[in-house]
Every structure is written in structure tokens, then in C-alpha cells.
Amino acid sequence: MLLERYLESLGSEAIQEALGLDGPRPALVRPTQDPKFGDFQINGAMALGKELGRPPRELAQPIAEALTGVDAIAKAEVAGPGFVNIHLEPAWIASKLTEALRDPARNGVPTVEDVSKIVVDFSSPNIAKQMHVGHLRSTIIGDAIARILSFMGHDVVRDNHLGDWGTQFGLLIVGMREWGDEEALHATPVPELERVYKLASQRAGNDDAFAERARAELAKLQNGDEENRRLWEHFVDVSRTTLNAVYAELDVSFDTWLGESAYHDALPGVVEELLARGIARVDDKAVCVFWDDIDSAPKALRKQKTPFIVRKKDGAFLYSTTDIATVQYRKEHLRADRALYVVDNRQGLHFQQLFAVMKLLGVDMDLEHIGFGTVLGNDGKPLRTRDASGNVITLVSLLEESKQRARQRIEEGIAEGRLRVRPEEIDEVSRVVGIGAVKYADLRQNRLSDYQFDWDKMISFQGNAGPYLQYAYARCASIFAKGEVDMDAMAASATIRLDAPAEQVLGKHLLRFADVVYQAGTTSQPHLICEHIYELARAFNGFYAECPVLDAEGPTRESRLGLTALSARQIRRGLGLVGIGVVDRM
């Protein structure tokens, strides 16, 4: 259940009733910061103090009294300047947890009342280039958001908007003729394409004739030249094979792969429409939207005077043009209500402009730029794709390194008799732990902040890191294995009670899950789920240290098994919502 929403409605009713108001007022329910103030506090009385011209404490008193009879609330008392502190009734919490335990499909998380069709546009790498650490964020943040929204019950379309149609293909076609190595293209296609691209773009920089040839080849490709088309298709093909391997490793999938090329035919129409409707005009032979021309344009855009160019003076289209066509497609063909663009913060201006244009075009869709910070190096400057020794930090090599480090730790642990991994499971556990560590290091941070890339931190196995959470899960699973108790059967019948302090702490964390999922989903902030699961794992580890499960007896044993099962499922589900897996033994 959505706890805060429930308490908010209780509080709001209590305020209206207790104070004899004509309508409901927000109760402003917030979790308390310190357990001595109870579990939640109602701040609404202080806000009302001014409106009603009465001392907040005086208003808080009847509110607290109105709440004291409610099942969920053990005690409601006035404190400080006018807080109403709510202590939840442990028996009530326990009954809610028991309900969640009986609900393996949803873990007590309700589905949304109004379902939206939401396109999540994420990852979107350029074809013919290797993915590097910079691509990690969009890919895993977008994946996590898509997972969360789906779980909430929304109709989600995961779209990989590949960069498969830009100027780089002119360079690649010319470059392959000049320096291409058939054998290398067959054996290691993407690195070969990258090598050739680099040569070609360098050459184009100081050889105008060469650059001109590249432009001509691009034009031929875009006009349907058969040979160039075949070459391009080959580039796309080998790139997708390589990309798929990375996505498989990351357990990321897409519903559609509608790259820029998919919208090529729509681009002239986009420009025509913008011109016909007077939104864009020609300037120096290029077609641009000038914000100064448009009274209804956002103030910030008008002030900034940066035009939105949709056709270059040479007649070529840009990604701005493609993006407009893409929104139109999503609206008309996909019937989407929303689109989320999981793209680096640095493209903020582009999206601000794009969204403003779509509004001028009258496209009724909720468009959001889900920005994220830049990946920085240890020097605090944007990370270059090469490390100090000149090697490319590809995503594949990052993931490999992490898996290897995980394996090393596991082997040490086995040798020291600490870990329980069976020899035949080492590969799988290394994979789940290694990949999970990388994902967690990224996802646990607020996506908006810049990201300082640090091998040791990213592949950390201690403290607030991926393995900590997976370890807590393995402990849960291990209890059931050792006690030879079937988790699902136990979950279907156990009744949870909260007696010991550590049980109550754990129980209160478990109760918050649905709220956290909803908050993460509505604000597109996967780190909220990471934070919650971390705190849950801590609470579980505390419980684990304090409360014997298998050695307990009767209803206590059953209840503790129930708490363990619910913890296990919530950790597994929560990690699953951000794309991280678990293992039973580690």
C-alpha cells in the first residue's frame, strides 16, 4: 500500500474535522528524522497557524486527538512548535506486511489508476563506434526508469534511437575505400570502423577535397544509391551485433530500434510545415526557428537568441529535424502520452528548444528531458574515452574488469572459508556481482550530479555498494536453505508480528517500499530505490545479528521466517527494478 498517501488522507480529514473547516487541507505528512519523534509527522498545523491566525500548537492538539482512535496509529501527540507526531501501531504494520507477503506478484505495490503510454528514449549510441563508459549512464538509467514505470503499470515503449544516419557515414564510406581492411572488418568490425573513421575525420579536417567527397557520398546514400546503401546496411548490421552483446551483458532490452534513419523520409515535410506555419524562416540559406520572432516562446529562449536550425544552408537536415519527426511519429503512430529522453545534461538547450517547437506545432504530449551528469575523471574534468596509458575505456572492458575483480574476491573468500559459492557457480556469481557493482555505483547517485569515475569505487565490494545488497539477499536465501524451509510456501501462510526492536525497525523499512517505487517512478529517480534497498539491507543485517530465525520457536519462528522472506523478495524486486540481479549463495 501507499503508506504516505494513506496517512496524508487520514491527516487531512482529521484536520478538516478537528478544526471545523469548510474543505480539506494538506496534512503535510513527512517521515520523521529521529525515531523519538515517532514514525511520521504532520506539519500541516503550522502552515494553518497563519491562515487561521491561531497558535499552531493549539491547532495541533485537536488534530492529534482526532487521530488517536485510528487502527494504524498507536499514538499521536503534539510536539515542538506544532508538529503532530504519529507512532504507527506495530500490530497494524505487521498486518500490512503479512498482506504484502501474500502478494508475491506485486509485493504490496498497487498499480497506477491511470495508465499512460510512455516512450523511454535511452542509450541511443552512434553506430560504428564502441560504447564507452559515457554510454553507461543513459543505458542503465533509462533501463531502470523503464522497469520502474512498467512495474507501476504504465504502458512503456523502450526505444533505442540510434545515431545511424549522420555525416559520419559519408566519412566512413570514403574512408573504407581508402583504408578499409576487409579481414579486420570481418574479425573485429566495430574497432575497424572506428579506426577508419578516425583516419577519415582527421583527413577531412585538413583536406577540403576529401571532405567534399565524403559529403557527396553521404548525399548519394541519402538519395538511395544502391552501393552506398549496401555499405551502410553492413555498418549497421555489424554494429548492432556488437551492441547486442553489450546489452545482453547488461540485461537491457528494447521494444523498438527506431534510429535516425527511420525518420529520413519525413524530414522535408517537417521543414515545410515549420516554414508554412511561420514558425521557422530562412536565414543565410539555412532554415531556423528564431525565438525572438515568437511572442509565446519561453522567455529564456528569447533572451538567449540561439536559433534552432532545422536545415543547413547546404540543404542537409540535422538531428533537430529528426527529433521533431520522431515526436510526431510517437504521437501519431504510437499514440504516446509521454516521452522521456534519457540524455546527458549538456543537451539541455537542445531539448528545451525541441519541446518549445513541439508546443508551437500543437503536439499534445508530455515531453521530458531526463538529464544526467557528466562522467568525470579523477581530475574532476570530463572523462576522456582513453585512460592515461592511451587505452580506450570501453564499456565491455569495464564490465570485464568488474567481473574479474568479483571473481578474485570470490576465490579469496572461498579459500578463507568465508563464502559459500560452489565451484560451478563462480562464473554466474562473478557476473551478477560484477555487473551489479558497476550498475549500482552509477544508479545509487542522484542522476543530475556529475559522476566521478573511479575504478575502485565503482567496483567496490564493501559498504554501500552493490554486493552489500546482494549479500543481504544471499543471507536470506541461506536461512531458508539451511532450515530446509520452502520460501514460497512459508510466505503464503506465515503471519508476521513485530516484537523485538530490530524486528520493528525492519518492519518499518519494509512498509515503505510502495511509496519509494512510486516516488522513484514519478520523479524518474532510480537512486531512491537504491537508497531504500540499502537501508533495508542494513535493517535486515541488524535483524540478522539480533534475532535468531531458525532457532526461534512457534509463532516467533514463523514470523521471523516471514520477515526474512519479505525482505528477500523486496531486495530482489527493488534491485530488479534497477536492473540488478541476485544470487542465492555468495
Next chain:
RNA sequence: GCGCCCGUAGCUCAGCUGGAUAGAGCGGCGGCCUUCUAAGCCGAUGGUCGGAGGUUCGAGUCCUCCCGGGCGCGCCA
């Protein structure tokens, strides 16, 4: 020049959109493995929230200015 973002413990970061005595991890210090996995648990230490004003019952959070850093700004994506 114009526009966006950031500055919180030695380091890396949270801080639920204005609530009470600002929280974690790492590092350092001190404890805990004859009891379900020590990748764990417990404790102590660590802060003028960049600075100065302001708004109000109440500010890390909102406003103004200043200092310091990052990013984006006409034909790349």
C-alpha cells in the same frame, strides 16, 4: 556577453521540493566470529552546509549580491 548546473565531514555522495539536534559509505580509531555466511554487526571521532545579506514561527533547501568550479550557446550528434 547570454543561458543552465554545481559548491554539504579528509575523500565520494544523500538530504523526500521550507520542518525539530544535517545523514551514509570510504579512510582513520576501538570492540564483536564455540549460535542462521565477518562482502557482516556495534561504538567513538569527524560540519561556521563556499561567503554576506534577505524572506518567516522555522532556511542546506526560497530570493539578491559576491567568490570558486563545470557545461551549453548558426549550420556536429
